Amino acid sequence: MAEEAIFEYLHSEIVSYTLNKEGDKENDLSALEYIGYTTGYRIIERLTREWPRFKDELDTMKFICTDFWSSIYRKQIDNLRTNHQGVYVLQDNAFRFLTRLSTGSQYLEHAPKFVAFTCGLVRGSLANLGITSVVTAEVQTMPSCKFHIQVNRG
């Protein structure tokens, strides 16, 4: 699993680099989120080439939960929920960047740093599929993580 480790190590270095560089602006995750956004935007170009056009928004979300997630994190999203008003909740019970950290509340304060990139990743992917959104993440007990997607319809 060499290629997985390299992605993990690179990600953790990017996290510590971008956060240390900001210096006084503590916990500014926007740089990380933006790296995720552009990465996601680019990934979609290649990943969807074999796919027919998506029927609707839900169809796109299902793609994110299954194929997209598997190609990046080697597993699917465990649970997808929606209120059919443009809010989606994607739950990953063993989110890759958190599984080596803790299985409880130790280091919980560090969790946001390790999910920001992925928030951007999802936002960027959706953007390239024609869906403008705001993606946030919520971590209550590691290594489980919920991604909230709020679709902008305007």
Place this chain on the structure above:
Amino acid sequence: MIYNLYIFDKYGTLMYYSEWNRLKQSGITKDEEAKLMYGMLFSLKSFVNKISPIDPKEGFLFYKTNKYALHYVEVSSGLKFVLNTDTTATGIKDFLLQLYSKIWVEYVVRNPLWTIGTPVTSDLFKTKLDEFVRASPLFGPKII
């Protein structure tokens, strides 16, 4: 029976210490004890290599008293695993190498919040290590 475990890095820093069936304490602080332990290992290693009448290959592997045995495994990166067991335990080298690849690499090296060269504080590592040691057939009290 497994008594206790020390993990040192290549510079002699005590990365982790844990004990299970230790009945007698040294009476000095853990810090001092670790320094003493590392100093002895360092000396033993160089002594064994110097005095060896033939190519020592792996060098120092273990020593045994009539009450316990100390096993020593050093990996390529200079990380050192030191395990005290009863005198009948076997297959410790494999056990320590497994511990290295399944527990140390997984939960210390791959933990982004561990800073290289600092002692391990992760609860997850602690839990996994404890599970791993307790699950081993070596762990149980000696059957006489």
